[in-house]
Amino acid sequence: MKLLVCNGSPRGRTSNTDILLKPFLEGFEEDSQNTHETVYLNSEDGRKQAITSFVQAELILIGFPLYTDAMPGIVKEFIEALVPVKKELKQFRIMFLIHSGFSEGSHTKYIVRYLDKLSRRLGGTYLGTIRTGGTEGIKVQPAFMTQKLLTQLKIMGRLLAQTGKIDETLINKIVQRERFWKIELFFSEIMSEYMFWNPWLKKNGAFEKRFDKPLI
Numbered sequence: 001m002k003l004l005v006c007n008g009s010p011r012g013r014t015s016n017t018d019i020l021l022k023p024f025l026e027g028f029e030e031d032s033q034n035t036h037e038t039v040y041l042n043s044e045d046g047r048k049q050a051i052t053s054f055v056q057a058e059l060i061l062i063g064f065p066l067y068t069d070a071m072p073g074i075v076k077e078f079i080e081a082l083v084p085v086k087k088e089l090k091q092f093r094i095m096f097l098i099h100s101g102f103s104e105g106s107h108t109k110y111i112v113r114y115l116d117k118l119s120r121r122l123g124g125t126y127l128g129t130i131r132t133g134g135t136e137g138i139k140v141q142p143a144f145m146t147q148k149l150l151t152q153l154k155i156m157g158r159l160l161a162q163t164g165k166i167d168e169t170l171i172n173k174i175v176q177r178e179r180f181w182k183i184e185l186f187f188s189e190i191m192s193e194y195m196f197w198n199p200w201l202k203k204n205g206a207f208e209k210r211f212d213k214p215l216i
């Protein structure tokens with residue numbers, strides 16, 4: 001099997017999306033008959049190449065981070081550019097890997113319905129969406145914090161190669177929880193107050209303006 005991988009992160013080759021895709025592809029290519037081509041959507045040329053490859057592909061994975069509760073603009077641009085070539089597409093199977101800076105699965109949950117519908121509207125067979133959270137720090141986190149997720153992604157790639165499907169049970173394990181427990185929320189509020197958001201907002205003179213609604 002040949003897998004077309006579309007990396008939809010504006011950071012391209014230095015993205016967290018690439019870090020998550022790597023073990024998945026390792027698992028997929030344990031069977032030496034499997035190969036992949038990665039295209040990066042973060043340039044005009046990359047998107048053009050992606051359209052050409054998409055038209056010929058039978059198995060596709062689109063990976064992207066959550067940007068403002070949805071996909072980055074380059075991914076949307078790419079999706080819109082697929083519409084005019086819809087009739088040229090082969091019978092393809094498609095899956096997604098989406099991830100968010102925030103940890104709770106609830107951030108990526110609602111985009112899944114869109115991706116399912118999009119796949120069908122393009123005439124493809126939707127295999128599923130792998131989603132995970134808390135990925136902004138993945139590059140700097142010690143191995144013991146990321147190992148479990150990266151291993152699960154490798155298994156996911158291996159299972160795709162063996163069954164042609166995305167494993168639902170594993171998807172749910174990777175998401176962990178849609179919402180934090182109350183105790184976790186309590187600690188994250190303390191951390192925001194003293195370590196992250198609020199000190200940053202204060203430093204930039206934006207704390208008092210944090211509930212402003214400039215577009216209203």
Ligand SMILES: Cc1cc2nc3c(=O)[nH]c(=O)nc-3n(C[C@H](O)[C@H](O)[C@H](O)COP(=O)(O)O)c2cc1C
Binds near residue numbers: 011
């Ligand atoms: C402009 C911008 C908007 C973002 N919006 C969200 C968001 O709405 N929700 C979220 O959980 N993370 C958000 N993030 C965090 C990214 O999803 C996260 O940092 C991710 O790991 C980036 O992956 P990448 O390196 O593959 O681009 C945003 C990041 C940026 C730069």
